[in-house]
């Protein structure tokens with residue numbers, strides 16, 4: 081057993097930390113959050129330095145590294161700033177569907193655009209009537225000559241108004257039973273005729289990110305835009321979740337660490353009743369609990385990534401990591417606000433934003449209840 085990061089992983093961690101320290105700025109973050117604006121300049125710079133698509137092969141402009149390196153970067157960026165970090169780690173959202181399943185032609189065309197910071201990507205799975213349950217889709221894709229004709233509406237799509245392309249889950253065989261055997265993944269470029277994206281509006285956290293409803297009306301794409309195999313879209317998205325949920329766990333972990341760091345610094349300097357807050361035993365116990373939860377979240381998240389990179393893909397462990405790290409982020413950020421008292425409630429002190437940003441990690445990429453379903457079915461096995 082070896083819990084150490086390699087030398088090169090430590091270098092990547094330092095590089096990500098230094099990048100975030102140099103480029104992320106509290107005032108800029110407050111301004112971007114207020115304007116609901118994506119941190120475009122920082123994203124471009126992160127791509128230039130190789131932080132986007134670090135896990136893509138070099139031929140797709142990546143660094144040829146693994147999920148571990150990707151989560152090391154995600155943790156560092158989110159610890160520095162929970163919103164800017166989330167924007168960067170999801171800049172290439174769902175491009176792993178291309179990486180793992182698409183034709184070489186599609187990979188060579190689209191993955192370099194993502195890694196080089198020329199386009200954002202989006203995964204369009206959720207529909208107004210299909211959230212946790214994606215075993216059937218109302219969005220359809222029908223063959224017509226050499227093309228697919230896509231019709232339907234997707235909702236809550238991250239990067240929706242900014243992305244250059246969407247990975248869309250479509251029902252390609254409406255007669256398939258069970259219905260998920262008739263779902264396929266199709267790449268739809270955002271500039272195709274009939275694609276419209278509308279921002280859904282104000283939301284609790286991750287406010288620099290676009291969250292959109294995306295409508296596909298008689299959208300024609302070539303048959304070669306099929307990602308992976310026809311009728312395998314449902315299975316492919318589940319495999320994608322095995323990877324992407326580890327990244328969300330890292331987002332949560334970084335968010336928890338960032339909230340903790342701020343609370344720790346605060347209690348060492350704030351005095352009440354003639355003492356530093358850090359001198360009260362209750363403060364010390366809160367810090368001990370927070371630090372322990374973060375350490376556990378880190379262990380399970382890194383273990384899930386390490387397993388994934390070794391080819392031991394384990395949906396149970398991935399779901400445990402996402403569920404535990406997400407809960408940790410919410411609890412630690414909540415406690416951080418408490419430790420800062422009234423100041424914790426104010427935007428300038430950042431922890432309230434970390435708290436708002438933490439909550440989404442318990443919802444997207446499968447809610448905590450859905451993670452529990454995955455864990456429970458793995459531990460129970462067949463029992464009926």
Ligand SMILES: Cc1cc2nc3c(=O)[nH]c(=O)nc-3n(C[C@H](O)[C@H](O)[C@H](O)COP(=O)(O)OP(=O)(O)OC[C@H]3O[C@@H](n4cnc5c(N)ncnc54)[C@H](O)[C@@H]3O)c2cc1C
Nearest residue numbers: 203204205206211212236237238291443444445446447449
């Ligand atoms: C900001 C944001 C960004 C998002 N980004 C994307 C994106 O980029 N792409 C995308 O496709 N989707 C995205 N989503 C959608 C997200 O993945 C869904 O919101 C989530 O999967 C839950 O679906 P739902 O909202 O329809 O809730 P529902 O599925 O209706 O669930 C409502 C409640 O019921 C519970 N529930 C449902 N089924 C079960 C069950 N079987 N057992 C126990 N409890 C259950 C849920 O856990 C939840 O608590 C995003 C959502 C948000 C808010």
